[in-house]
Amino acid sequence: DAGVIQSPRHEVTEMGQEVTLRCKPISGHNSLFWYRQTMMRGLELLIYFNNNVPIDDSGMPEDRFSAKMPNASFSTLKIQPSEPRDSAVYFCASSLWGTSYEQYFGPGTRLTVT
Amino acid sequence: AQRVTQPEKLLSVFKGAPVELKCNYSYSGSPELFWYVQYSRQRLQLLLRHISRESIKGFTADLNKGETSFHLKKPFAQEEDSAMYYCALSNAGGTSYGKLTFGQGTILTVHP
Numbered sequence: 640d641a642g643v644i645q646s647p648r649h650e651v652t653e654m655g656q657e658v659t660l661r662c663k664p665i666s667g668h669n670s671l672f673w674y675r676q677t678m679m680r681g682l683e684l685l686i687y688f689n690n691n692v693p694i695d696d697s698g699m700p701e702d703r704f705s706a707k708m709p710n711a712s713f714s715t716l717k718i719q720p721s722e723p724r725d726s727a728v729y730f731c732a733s734s735l736w737g738t739s740y741e742q743y744f745g746p747g748t749r750l751t752v753t
Numbered sequence: 754a755q756r757v758t759q760p761e762k763l764l765s766v767f768k769g770a771p772v773e774l775k776c777n778y779s780y781s782g783s784p785e786l787f788w789y790v791q792y793s794r795q796r797l798q799l800l801l802r803h804i805s806r807e808s809i810k811g812f813t814a815d816l817n818k819g820e821t822s823f824h825l826k827k828p829f830a831q832e833e834d835s836a837m838y839y840c841a842l843s844n845a846g847g848t849s850y851g852k853l854t855f856g857q858g859t860i861l862t863v864h865p
Contacts, residue, residue: 684852
Protein backbone atom coordinates (compact mmCIF):
# COMPACT_ATOMS: atom_id res chain seq x y z
CA ASP A 640 0.00 0.00 0.00
CA ALA A 641 1.25 3.48 -0.84
CA GLY A 642 0.06 4.82 2.49
CA VAL A 643 -2.19 7.81 2.93
CA ILE A 644 -2.11 10.00 -0.16
CA GLN A 645 -2.81 13.71 -0.13
CA SER A 646 -3.04 16.20 -2.95
CA PRO A 647 -1.94 18.74 -3.75
CA ARG A 648 1.31 18.78 -1.76
CA HIS A 649 1.53 22.56 -2.03
CA GLU A 650 -1.18 25.09 -2.69
CA VAL A 651 -0.77 28.82 -3.05
CA THR A 652 -3.93 30.81 -3.49
CA GLU A 653 -5.26 34.30 -3.06
CA MET A 654 -7.54 35.39 -0.29
CA GLY A 655 -11.16 34.77 -1.15
CA GLN A 656 -10.53 31.80 -3.39
CA GLU A 657 -11.90 28.33 -2.79
CA VAL A 658 -9.41 25.66 -1.80
CA THR A 659 -10.01 21.91 -1.93
CA LEU A 660 -7.65 19.45 -0.28
CA ARG A 661 -7.89 15.76 -1.07
CA CYS A 662 -7.09 12.60 0.81
CA LYS A 663 -7.03 8.92 -0.03
CA PRO A 664 -6.82 6.77 3.12
CA ILE A 665 -5.15 3.40 3.38
CA SER A 666 -7.34 0.74 1.83
CA GLY A 667 -9.39 -1.05 4.46
CA HIS A 668 -9.11 1.65 7.10
CA ASN A 669 -12.41 2.79 8.56
CA SER A 670 -11.51 6.04 10.36
CA LEU A 671 -10.21 9.20 8.73
CA PHE A 672 -8.94 12.35 10.43
CA TRP A 673 -8.16 15.85 9.21
CA TYR A 674 -5.60 17.93 11.14
CA ARG A 675 -4.13 21.40 10.81
CA GLN A 676 -0.60 22.16 11.92
CA THR A 677 0.76 25.63 12.66
CA MET A 678 3.69 26.88 14.69
CA MET A 679 1.39 28.76 17.03
CA ARG A 680 -1.21 26.08 17.70
CA GLY A 681 0.60 22.85 16.96
CA LEU A 682 -1.51 19.97 15.67
CA GLU A 683 -5.26 20.54 15.77
CA LEU A 684 -7.90 17.94 14.96
CA LEU A 685 -10.48 19.48 12.64
CA ILE A 686 -12.89 16.64 11.93
CA TYR A 687 -12.97 12.87 11.80
CA PHE A 688 -15.06 10.22 10.09
CA ASN A 689 -15.84 6.60 10.82
CA ASN A 690 -17.20 4.42 8.01
CA ASN A 691 -17.58 7.60 5.93
CA VAL A 692 -19.83 9.26 8.53
CA PRO A 693 -18.65 12.49 10.23
CA ILE A 694 -18.36 11.81 13.94
CA ASP A 695 -17.03 15.04 15.38
CA ASP A 696 -16.52 18.33 13.56
CA SER A 697 -16.12 20.48 16.65
CA GLY A 698 -12.57 21.32 15.63
CA MET A 699 -13.58 22.96 12.38
CA PRO A 700 -12.73 26.62 12.96
CA GLU A 701 -15.53 28.26 11.01
CA ASP A 702 -18.33 27.67 8.57
CA ARG A 703 -15.86 28.44 5.81
CA PHE A 704 -14.48 24.96 6.42
CA SER A 705 -16.31 21.85 5.27
CA ALA A 706 -15.33 18.21 4.81
CA LYS A 707 -16.88 15.28 3.02
CA MET A 708 -16.21 11.60 2.68
CA PRO A 709 -18.35 10.31 -0.19
CA ASN A 710 -16.81 6.84 -0.07
CA ALA A 711 -14.28 4.79 1.85
CA SER A 712 -11.39 5.77 -0.39
CA PHE A 713 -11.74 9.53 -0.68
CA SER A 714 -12.22 12.61 1.44
CA THR A 715 -12.05 16.34 0.82
CA LEU A 716 -11.52 19.36 3.01
CA LYS A 717 -12.79 22.59 1.49
CA ILE A 718 -12.17 26.17 2.54
CA GLN A 719 -14.40 28.78 0.98
CA PRO A 720 -13.53 31.62 1.03
CA SER A 721 -9.91 31.22 2.10
CA GLU A 722 -8.13 33.74 4.33
CA PRO A 723 -4.43 34.34 5.07
CA ARG A 724 -4.86 32.92 8.59
CA ASP A 725 -5.79 29.57 7.03
CA SER A 726 -2.16 29.18 5.92
CA ALA A 727 -0.92 25.97 7.51
CA VAL A 728 -0.02 22.38 6.79
CA TYR A 729 -3.10 20.17 6.58
CA PHE A 730 -2.67 16.49 7.37
CA CYS A 731 -4.97 13.60 6.72
CA ALA A 732 -4.62 10.39 8.71
CA SER A 733 -6.40 7.06 8.69
CA SER A 734 -6.67 4.14 11.07
CA LEU A 735 -8.39 0.79 11.44
CA TRP A 736 -10.52 1.40 14.50
CA GLY A 737 -11.45 -1.75 16.35
CA THR A 738 -8.09 -3.35 15.65
CA SER A 739 -5.52 -0.66 16.33
CA TYR A 740 -5.43 2.95 17.50
CA GLU A 741 -2.38 3.80 15.42
CA GLN A 742 -3.00 6.57 12.94
CA TYR A 743 -1.13 6.67 9.65
CA PHE A 744 -0.48 10.16 8.36
CA GLY A 745 -0.27 11.49 4.85
CA PRO A 746 2.53 13.80 3.71
CA GLY A 747 0.41 16.88 4.23
CA THR A 748 -0.68 19.80 2.06
CA ARG A 749 1.14 23.06 2.67
CA LEU A 750 -1.40 25.83 2.08
CA THR A 751 -0.40 29.44 1.63
CA VAL A 752 -3.11 32.04 1.29
CA THR A 753 -1.86 35.46 0.18
CA ALA B 754 -12.01 15.46 29.25
CA GLN B 755 -8.72 14.01 28.13
CA ARG B 756 -5.66 16.19 27.85
CA VAL B 757 -2.01 15.75 26.95
CA THR B 758 0.61 18.22 28.14
CA GLN B 759 4.13 18.54 26.83
CA PRO B 760 5.64 21.26 29.00
CA GLU B 761 8.70 21.93 26.84
CA LYS B 762 8.17 23.46 23.42
CA LEU B 763 11.92 23.45 22.71
CA LEU B 764 14.63 21.14 23.99
CA SER B 765 18.30 21.30 23.08
CA VAL B 766 20.98 18.77 23.96
CA PHE B 767 24.43 17.87 22.72
CA LYS B 768 25.20 14.70 20.82
CA GLY B 769 25.80 11.82 23.19
CA ALA B 770 23.90 13.39 26.07
CA PRO B 771 20.79 11.78 27.58
CA VAL B 772 17.48 13.24 26.55
CA GLU B 773 14.04 13.13 28.14
CA LEU B 774 10.91 14.58 26.55
CA LYS B 775 8.15 15.01 29.07
CA CYS B 776 4.53 14.08 28.59
CA ASN B 777 1.76 14.20 31.15
CA TYR B 778 -1.82 13.25 30.56
CA SER B 779 -5.19 13.52 32.23
CA TYR B 780 -7.75 10.83 31.57
CA SER B 781 -10.02 8.92 33.88
CA GLY B 782 -10.25 5.73 31.89
CA SER B 783 -7.73 3.29 30.47
CA PRO B 784 -5.53 5.22 28.07
CA GLU B 785 -3.31 4.07 25.29
CA LEU B 786 -0.29 6.34 24.85
CA PHE B 787 1.85 6.97 21.80
CA TRP B 788 4.85 8.98 20.73
CA TYR B 789 4.88 10.29 17.16
CA VAL B 790 7.89 11.87 15.48
CA GLN B 791 7.99 14.35 12.62
CA TYR B 792 11.32 14.94 10.89
CA SER B 793 11.80 18.18 9.01
CA ARG B 794 8.96 18.73 6.54
CA GLN B 795 7.91 15.08 6.63
CA ARG B 796 4.77 13.29 7.71
CA LEU B 797 4.18 12.26 11.30
CA GLN B 798 5.10 8.68 11.99
CA LEU B 799 4.60 6.46 14.97
CA LEU B 800 7.71 6.14 17.10
CA LEU B 801 6.41 3.87 19.81
CA ARG B 802 3.34 2.91 21.83
CA HIS B 803 3.24 1.94 25.46
CA ILE B 804 1.43 -1.34 24.83
CA SER B 805 4.25 -2.77 22.75
CA ARG B 806 6.91 -1.92 25.32
CA GLU B 807 9.53 -1.85 22.60
CA SER B 808 12.52 0.35 22.00
CA ILE B 809 12.66 2.17 18.67
CA LYS B 810 15.81 3.98 17.54
CA GLY B 811 17.04 3.71 21.11
CA PHE B 812 14.00 5.50 22.54
CA THR B 813 11.91 4.09 25.36
CA ALA B 814 8.88 5.34 27.23
CA ASP B 815 7.27 3.97 30.35
CA LEU B 816 3.68 4.60 31.30
CA ASN B 817 3.49 5.76 34.91
CA LYS B 818 -0.15 5.70 35.87
CA GLY B 819 0.54 7.06 39.34
CA GLU B 820 2.17 10.18 37.94
CA THR B 821 0.06 10.10 34.75
CA SER B 822 3.21 10.46 32.69
CA PHE B 823 4.66 8.90 29.57
CA HIS B 824 8.09 10.48 29.23
CA LEU B 825 10.27 9.62 26.22
CA LYS B 826 13.90 8.84 26.95
CA LYS B 827 17.10 8.08 25.11
CA PRO B 828 20.44 7.57 26.87
CA PHE B 829 22.63 8.95 24.08
CA ALA B 830 21.10 11.47 21.67
CA GLN B 831 22.16 11.54 18.01
CA GLU B 832 21.99 14.43 15.58
CA GLU B 833 19.47 12.53 13.46
CA ASP B 834 17.09 12.56 16.44
CA SER B 835 16.45 16.25 15.83
CA ALA B 836 12.74 16.47 15.08
CA MET B 837 9.33 17.41 16.45
CA TYR B 838 7.95 14.89 18.93
CA TYR B 839 4.28 14.57 19.78
CA CYS B 840 2.80 12.64 22.67
CA ALA B 841 -0.71 11.34 22.01
CA LEU B 842 -3.47 9.58 23.91
CA SER B 843 -6.34 7.40 22.83
CA ASN B 844 -9.05 6.04 25.05
CA ALA B 845 -8.90 2.30 24.52
CA GLY B 846 -12.30 1.20 23.35
CA GLY B 847 -15.08 3.69 23.86
CA THR B 848 -16.78 5.47 21.03
CA SER B 849 -14.01 7.76 19.92
CA TYR B 850 -13.31 5.67 16.81
CA GLY B 851 -9.58 5.92 17.26
CA LYS B 852 -9.41 9.63 17.94
CA LEU B 853 -6.04 10.73 19.30
CA THR B 854 -5.50 13.70 21.58
CA PHE B 855 -2.10 15.22 20.83
CA GLY B 856 0.13 17.34 22.99
CA GLN B 857 1.54 20.61 21.69
CA GLY B 858 4.77 18.94 20.61
CA THR B 859 8.42 19.36 21.59
CA ILE B 860 11.08 20.38 19.09
CA LEU B 861 14.25 18.49 19.91
CA THR B 862 17.54 19.80 18.60
CA VAL B 863 20.66 17.72 19.02
CA HIS B 864 23.83 19.75 18.55
CA PRO B 865 27.08 18.19 17.29
